[in-house]
Amino acid sequence: MGRRLKVASAQLGAVDLADKREDVVVRLVDMLREAASSGCRLVVFPELALTTFFARYFYESQEDVDRWFESTMPNAATRPLFDAAAELGVGFYLGYAELSEDDGVERRFNSSVLVGPDAAIIGKYRKVHLPGHQEPLEGALFHHLEKRYFEPGDLGFGVWRAFDSIIGMCLCNDRRWPETYRVMGLQGVEMVVLGYNTPTTNIDQRPEPTHLRSFHNHLSMQAGAYQNATWVVGTAKAGIEDGHGLLGGSCIIAPTGEIVALATSTDDEVITHNCDLDLGTYLKQTTFDFARHRRTEHYSLITERTGASLPPG
Amino acid sequence: MGRRLKVASAQLGAVDLADKREDVVVRLVDMLREAASSGCRLVVFPELALTTFFARYFYESQEDVDRWFESTMPNAATRPLFDAAAELGVGFYLGYAELSEDDGVERRFNSSVLVGPDAAIIGKYRKVHLPGHQEPLEGALFHHLEKRYFEPGDLGFGVWRAFDSIIGMCLCNDRRWPETYRVMGLQGVEMVVLGYNTPTTNIDQRPEPTHLRSFHNHLSMQAGAYQNATWVVGTAKAGIEDGHGLLGGSCIIAPTGEIVALATSTDDEVITHNCDLDLGTYLKQTTFDFARHRRTEHYSLITERTGASLPPG
Numbered sequence: 142m143g144r145r146l147k148v149a150s151a152q153l154g155a156v157d158l159a160d161k162r163e164d165v166v167v168r169l170v171d172m173l174r175e176a177a178s179s180g181c182r183l184v185v186f187p188e189l190a191l192t193t194f195f196a197r198y199f200y201e202s203q204e205d206v207d208r209w210f211e212s213t214m215p216n217a218a219t220r221p222l223f224d225a226a227a228e229l230g231v232g233f234y235l236g237y238a239e240l241s242e243d244d245g246v247e248r249r250f251n252s253s254v255l256v257g258p259d260a261a262i263i264g265k266y267r268k269v270h271l272p273g274h275q276e277p278l279e280g281a282l283f284h285h286l287e288k289r290y291f292e293p294g295d296l297g298f299g300v301w302r303a304f305d306s307i308i309g310m311c312l313c314n315d316r317r318w319p320e321t322y323r324v325m326g327l328q329g330v331e332m333v334v335l336g337y338n339t340p341t342t343n344i345d346q347r348p349e350p351t352h353l354r355s356f357h358n359h360l361s362m363q364a365g366a367y368q369n370a371t372w373v374v375g376t377a378k379a380g381i382e383d384g385h386g387l388l389g390g391s392c393i394i395a396p397t398g399e400i401v402a403l404a405t406s407t408d409d410e411v412i413t414h415n416c417d418l419d420l421g422t423y424l425k426q427t428t429f430d431f432a433r434h435r436r437t438e439h440y441s442l443i444t445e446r447t448g449a450s451l452p453p454g
Numbered sequence: 455m456g457r458r459l460k461v462a463s464a465q466l467g468a469v470d471l472a473d474k475r476e477d478v479v480v481r482l483v484d485m486l487r488e489a490a491s492s493g494c495r496l497v498v499f500p501e502l503a504l505t506t507f508f509a510r511y512f513y514e515s516q517e518d519v520d521r522w523f524e525s526t527m528p529n530a531a532t533r534p535l536f537d538a539a540a541e542l543g544v545g546f547y548l549g550y551a552e553l554s555e556d557d558g559v560e561r562r563f564n565s566s567v568l569v570g571p572d573a574a575i576i577g578k579y580r581k582v583h584l585p586g587h588q589e590p591l592e593g594a595l596f597h598h599l600e601k602r603y604f605e606p607g608d609l610g611f612g613v614w615r616a617f618d619s620i621i622g623m624c625l626c627n628d629r630r631w632p633e634t635y636r637v638m639g640l641q642g643v644e645m646v647v648l649g650y651n652t653p654t655t656n657i658d659q660r661p662e663p664t665h666l667r668s669f670h671n672h673l674s675m676q677a678g679a680y681q682n683a684t685w686v687v688g689t690a691k692a693g694i695e696d697g698h699g700l701l702g703g704s705c706i707i708a709p710t711g712e713i714v715a716l717a718t719s720t721d722d723e724v725i726t727h728n729c730d731l732d733l734g735t736y737l738k739q740t741t742f743d744f745a746r747h748r749r750t751e752h753y754s755l756i757t758e759r760t761g762a763s764l765p766p767g
Binding site: 269270271272293294297298300301302307314317318319320323324326327328329343344345347349353356357360361363364367368397398399423425426427428429430431432433434435436437439440441442443444445446447448449450451452454 | 750757
């Protein structure tokens with residue numbers, strides 16, 4: 142029996158436009174208590190967990206956008222969650238829209254915090270890979286304006302020694318990018334925690350069956366887990382928000398890439414696993430012993446080139 | 455109906471120590487003819503396709519190693535394959551052990567060639583990610599001495615305009631590394647062709663069920679396909695070679711990450727698919743429009759650091 146970290150993925154069902162943060166926090170606290178009662182030490186909530194997925198709406202005025210943002214964390218609305226964490230001695234990961242002020246300049250990020258069992262913030266992550274568009278797509282039934290409402294994260298992909306492990310964070314679309322996991326893998330990450338809000342419908346208005354979107358969700362996280370021999374905990378916001386479907390499929394993935402716990406609903410749902418933090422060790426010592434096997438001299442395009450450039454002809 | 459390339463993955467069953475190259479080539483030619491007769495323009499053979507997987511044996515003398523190598527390609531033994539290709543107007547990918555001479559110095563690589571429908575060599579690849587060990591593992595039932603018998607490839611991950619497409623090559627263990635696909639993806643690759651010889655048993659003598667090894671085989675290729683919106687054709691050497699099991703599972707994978715053709719035997723077996731080369735275009739224009747979404751400023755560890763380095767504490 143190696144080092145263990147019992148973790149929960151706390152999937153959140155729909156949060157409608159009319160729902161108040163305070164009411165969402167009641168649901169989060171309920172799930173935190175459920176997870177704590179089954180012995181979990183860390184609870185992973187979704188991306189932008191406090192509100193509806195507002196990036197699907199086009200707002201002309203910055204004021205209308207800003208009402209979805211938090212300028213402090215914790216704040217009055219989320220205080221009960223932090224208090225419950227401290228009371229129960231359980232940590233959590235929470236995604237939210239962050240409005241920060243930097244030398245008098247307002248900046249907006251799609252962020253997450255890792256919070257310890259004493260309710261202190263251990264680390265912050267700001268989403269690097271923003272999907273979607275800067276401008277609304279004409280004729281679209283919904284938008285995906287993350288590139289408009291947020292700037293790309295400026296903190297990179299850090300890891301933290303916490304929960305007797307090495308924990309990394311990312312958010313939603315980051316999970317599709319192998320670079321995300323690899324940068325954390327090169328820092329010895331043992332568990333990547335991430336939240337997502339993924340529409341059931343293609344955000345670029347392309348024909349794409351929902352089963353394929355669900356497959357891509359799991360495929361990306363499973364490959365990231367295996368190829369870096371790390372646990373991955375992916376937590377969805379799910380259900381139908383004011384008519385707009387969000388993918389569920391929250392899961393806990395072992396360093397072998399296997400899904401060991403899977404949400405079966407599109408509602409509030411807690412799934413747990415008692416993770417053996419040494420399960421990935423054999424892979425880190427063999428197939429993915431990076432020091433022995435990686436050949437960085439052949440990887441230079443990965444950092445030298447942003448977009449694809451085709452061979453002549 | 456977009457651009458099409460009908461391709462075959464030509465899985466090869468066991469090749470024993472006693473088998474002659476000439477006899478293996480007869481089997482390859484048979485499969486080439488079968489693929490051509492169903493309209494394929496490109497046939498993907500396995501890694502080290504001409505001999506048994508000799509890296510499982512420890513040889514003291516270089517002479518004993520070198521009998522598994524080819525110092526020219528084509529040569530007398532493989533000439534019939536090249537002749538059949540020219541006759542049929544079908545191209546192929548072939549893996550073999552390459553002994554080259556560079557300024558009077560002998561060099562050994564685990565290589566593959568891409569051969570056009572005129573039997574001319576279009577490109578060569580030398581395996582970058584060599585798995586296994588430099589020295590035999592004590593007490594092991596078999597070895598995996600690729601790091602002893604080969605040097606790491608020095609040609610990088612190129613792509614070639616061929617077969618009205620953009621084709622990239624890699625070999626076996628390369629397929630587990632997301633860097634492999636990404637470097638080709640950044641050159642606009644549309645089809646990655648690769649061969650593999652993967653033992654059914656863990657090569658580091660760790661306990662690992664075969665079903666997991668099969669899952670990792672497909673997971674890595676499916677993720678590489680999806681995350682770069684490219685076709686991947688993976689061809690196994692399969693079956694039992696002198697008592698040593700090799701994984702089958704040869705497959706053709708769409709740019710969506712879906713397996714669209716799968717070998718069901720561990721013998722010589724041809725599977726085909728008429729690949730729509732434009733199927734990945736919607737992904738390359740949206741989710742994986744690298745120019746719009748990649749954030750190379752946060753990827754620097756990928757090339758700066760070879761091995762993992764843990765945070766202090």
